[in-house]
Amino acid sequence: MFSRIILRASESIQKRSFSRAPRSTREADYVFNPVVFNRINENLVIAGKEKAVGYWLAGISSSIFFMVCVGGYTRLTKSGLSMVRWEPNRLLPPRTQEAWEQEFEEYKKSPEWIQVNSKKGMDLNGFKYIFFWEWFHRIVGRSIGFTFFIPLAYFWGRGYLKTRLKGTLCSLFLLGGVQGAIGWWMVKSGLVDKKETKELDKAPRVSPYRLATHAGFAYSLYAVCFWQCCSLLRRPQEAIINSIEKMGANNQHRKTLHRYAKAVLPFVLLTGFFTAGTNAGAACNTFPWVGPHWFYNSNHFVDGIPLWKNFTENKLICQVNHRTLATILTLLVTASSYRLITLAHLTSPARRSLILLTALLWCQMLIGMNVIW
Numbered sequence: 001m002f003s004r005i006i007l008r009a010s011e012s013i014q015k016r017s018f019s020r021a022p023r024s025t026r027e028a029d030y031v032f033n034p035v036v037f038n039r040i041n042e043n044l045v046i047a048g049k050e051k052a053v054g055y056w057l058a059g060i061s062s063s064i065f066f067m068v069c070v071g072g073y074t075r076l077t078k079s080g081l082s083m084v085r086w087e088p089n090r091l092l093p094p095r096t097q098e099a100w101e102q103e104f105e106e107y108k109k110s111p112e113w114i115q116v117n118s119k120k121g122m123d124l125n126g127f128k129y130i131f132f133w134e135w136f137h138r139i140v141g142r143s144i145g146f147t148f149f150i151p152l153a154y155f156w157g158r159g160y161l162k163t164r165l166k167g168t169l170c171s172l173f174l175l176g177g178v179q180g181a182i183g184w185w186m187v188k189s190g191l192v193d194k195k196e197t198k199e200l201d202k203a204p205r206v207s208p209y210r211l212a213t214h215a216g217f218a219y220s221l222y223a224v225c226f227w228q229c230c231s232l233l234r235r236p237q238e239a240i241i242n243s244i245e246k247m248g249a250n251n252q253h254r255k256t257l258h259r260y261a262k263a264v265l266p267f268v269l270l271t272g273f274f275t276a277g278t279n280a281g282a283a284c285n286t287f288p289w290v291g292p293h294w295f296y297n298s299n300h301f302v303d304g305i306p307l308w309k310n311f312t313e314n315k316l317i318c319q320v321n322h323r324t325l326a327t328i329l330t331l332l333v334t335a336s337s338y339r340l341i342t343l344a345h346l347t348s349p350a351r352r353s354l355i356l357l358t359a360l361l362w363c364q365m366l367i368g369m370n371v372i373w
Contacts (some may be wrong), residue, residue, distance in 0.1 A: 044165040044232060053160060054232030056151050061226040063147065067140045068218050074137045075276065079130035080206060081112045084191055086184040093135050100124060103131065111193050111204040141183070145176055165228065172225060179217045186210035200305060200313040201278055208277025208312060215273045253340035257333065264329045271322035280315035287323065287372045296320050323368060330361045
């Protein structure tokens, strides 16, 4: 009887204390916060299998990241149009001199050879170099499909996965296959004579719209896969919370960073894809100015085409939009991270992570500025 009285009294005190607390620090705001109490993995895998599935997803996300890097290098070396056939079942490059010469003859029918590389005097060895990078980019993508499907079947058969994660992984696998088809759809746009299209840039290269779609899919696949990996490998955070009252400020700053990631970052990436797709890196070599101006004006727009096309095909507009949004994002994240870092209760690992995030953003921006200069 006495213990019941004590229990009811303690519950009453807790209720009164929470009713006096500000709305941002009440129990309802954080008691079920999956970031704080690590509740996410309870809906993803069975207990004890977080590391096995998490490390596998870490390997997959690393492979996707590597494939994106290879795709970027393929783009920079102008190798993307060297394979004029899709051939999704092909594994090896040509193995004989005769096969190489036949492949080279097929390439000679493409607009890129006729308008660009034939005038540069490209020989068979030069063709082998660009062919290798396009083939390597494709083969890395196909290998990810195998390294994804086989462990997925194993984990599924052993009953490690729960319904929520099963749906996510099946979607990733299907979208990975769609990504391969999108890649060929993109390449195919560069194998036609641009003089017969309505695109502003008539150079023999892939459509910037299809490039943006292909790159956007790759970034999305990587982000979802990496996020699931972090959800499984993330340690419970109860130990770093010193008191209930301090959690509200922590969560509020984290929500602000999430908003920037969802509202600004996609536009930074999208404008970056169009900057790459239009080969706009050399459109303006001054930063932060646009020539003698602080920003572009009506004189920089191309007449005779719809206004929206200037934002997707006008090289100068694409570059300036991308770098401006990237600068805004960097400054916003820096300010928000500083406010979060200065919270007295934040642990050293969390503080180091925020400093690393901010430093990497500034490194990325400085690299972009250096490219322009």
